[in-house]
Amino acid sequence: MGRAMRRPIIAGNWKLNNTISEAVALTTALKSLVTHCTGVEIIVAPTFTALAAIGDVIKDSNVLLAAQDVYWEDSGAFTGEVSAPMLKDVGCDYVIIGHSERRQYFGETNESVNQKVKAALSHDLKPIICVGEQLEDRERGRTDTVIENHITGGIADLSAAELLSSVIAYEPVWAIGTGKTATPAQAQEVHSLIRKLLTDAYSDEVASQIRIQYGGSVKPENAAELMAQPDVDGALVGGASLQAESFAEIVKNSI
Ligand code: PEP
Numbered sequence: 001m002g003r004a005m006r007r008p009i010i011a012g013n014w015k016l017n018n019t020i021s022e023a024v025a026l027t028t029a030l031k032s033l034v035t036h037c038t039g040v041e042i043i044v045a046p047t048f049t050a051l052a053a054i055g056d057v058i059k060d061s062n063v064l065l066a067a068q069d070v071y072w073e074d075s076g077a078f079t080g081e082v083s084a085p086m087l088k089d090v091g092c093d094y095v096i097i098g099h100s101e102r103r104q105y106f107g108e109t110n111e112s113v114n115q116k117v118k119a120a121l122s123h124d125l126k127p128i129i130c131v132g133e134q135l136e137d138r139e140r141g142r143t144d145t146v147i148e149n150h151i152t153g154g155i156a157d158l159s160a161a162e163l164l165s166s167v168i169a170y171e172p173v174w175a176i177g178t179g180k181t182a183t184p185a186q187a188q189e190v191h192s193l194i195r196k197l198l199t200d201a202y203s204d205e206v207a208s209q210i211r212i213q214y215g216g217s218v219k220p221e222n223a224a225e226l227m228a229q230p231d232v233d234g235a236l237v238g239g240a241s242l243q244a245e246s247f248a249e250i251v252k253n254s255i
Contacts, residue, residue, distance in 0.1 A: 007040065008039070008234045012247050030248060031058060066128065071116070097130065113154045131150035148197055170214055182214070213235055
């Protein structure tokens, strides 16, 4: 299966931004700008507090809902956490897991990523599993080792069917929020490495169906050339997803 058979997937990670009313206004504007965008999956990931309101706004539209994190237990004495059944209940289809900011500031590890991925899948939530090297890793020639470590740790023990319900997001940490985008060739090189790792761990058939997003300063101006790479199937967008117009442009430039 080639790139043409994998449906592009563009997700906006709003991080710690937007009150409920701001989030509703942003989503309402986005929804009308992308009404006619078919053949691409469009996802927004607001904060937990805005999920229910955004779930209402996107009902019966082509925009899907994601959370930015999930805990692996379903319920219990885990103050401050939100579980997969709760995210499903509020209308999420996807959940971002292992974002580099969570790894960097909140102690996320490959093990916790893997537990969260399994919890999400067991409740029919599709994980967007983030992997990516730091600048220092790249400069020391350790990019491949870090990516292999994040991939093997994050997807440990998943069946082929579970993997096929997952999305991988390659986000070089040095490109997130910095305005420095990986070149299309740099992105392609790592995406193709990820596909090779999945081929070795599963099969060519499985690896060729998995969608791999690129993330790191994606903007309307660079989305098309990134998406033109044979193993780039979409984008995980931070800053540029906070404006309806720029996010909609990225969606349009990815089809
Ligand atoms: C992100 O946080 O996932 C991201 C890619 O951010 P930005 O687009 O702002 O670099």
